[in-house]
Amino acid sequence: MNFKRRFSPSASPIDINLIPLIDVLLVVLIFLTATTTFTQIQKLDVTLPQVTQAAALENSNILAISQDGLYALNGQSIDGHSAQALEQALQALSAQQPLLIYADSATPHASVVRVLEAAQRLQLAKISFATQATP
Template identity: 45%
Template sequence: MNFRGRGNRDELDINLIPLIDVLLVILIFLAATTSFAKFTQLKVTLPEASAAQDMPAALEVAVSQDGRYALNGTLIDVSTPAEIADTLRQAAAGKTEPMIIINADAQATHQSVINVMEAARLAGIGRVNFAAQTSR
């Protein structure tokens, strides 16, 4: 058995031209779709603040899941925005620039929270904040 003399063997070679074409197309695609982040274009020096700032007197309004309201930890028997506004006016009497913090239950209805916001508008209180709990 003579395996050496088996006729002409074709040399196998890899054609690199299609490979280069594909890599060039991928390179152009990546260059065209890459977004370059623009870092700071303006140098801004941020102001410093101390933690001991005076907070204005805040009225805390809690809204329960079933639509009941509490003002500063005391349950109030109101249901309409006008009644809530009267209670807020009485609680804010004598305070300069009162602020309302709304502590609404996650399951409270949207209308219950809107009632407190409308009451704040009727009472002339323009600063309304919402309390939230951070997730752990």
Template identity: 45%
Template sequence: MNFRKNQPDDEIEINLIPLIDVLLVILIFLAATTSFNRYQQLQLTLPRAAAEAQQGDAMRIAVSHDGLYAVQGQLLAGTTTDDIAQALRQLMADSPTLPAEQVLVIDADAQASHAAVVRAMEAARQAGIERVHFTTQALP
């Protein structure tokens, strides 16, 4: 009887060829089913870091955290876009500057809602003001 005591133990091997085949099939499947959509992006002109000198004759509108508006320091009774636009048109009529040269500076509270600031910008558009600036506070 020969029980093969002198033969070395067989080493256990992991066959990687089937694993690679399966991974390549999965890769081909994913590449074939992936859709490549190109989404339209907004064209933005980002502001530069250099600060410009502020014009002294700019119109100012303040937006409080409550959603109240003040044009040139005068509190407005209404908070609709039409009320704000009417106040801006009246201020433009009293101003000697040409309408194309009018600058509106929006002083918005940090806690003011986004909708309130957009409402002020929409009123400026309705009044025909093309140049809108925002004031910021420097960090300490």
């Protein structure tokens, strides 16, 4: 009786050499630590201006924006929600008079941006936003 095992390629266990894998991972780790930049996100300290009294803008044009995105210029409603409709309404204004924007607190940001775009195209430089004083 022959109890010796014969060598067969299909019966041999697979031998994985981990040393080259560890070497490659170590080189990749060194490369990543050498090339990574660690940036600190710095907090900007912003001091907002305090309002002691409301500025009186008696000769200003008043543009009201509702929470639904509807516009009214000096008490008259503007048809349309586009920047072109706003631009046509604002063309009659004098560039010397300031534009005071009354935007509802729930007004979508896009509605205010449309007004600013139209004012920029018409080169209206004096634009203010009305706010409410907190008690």
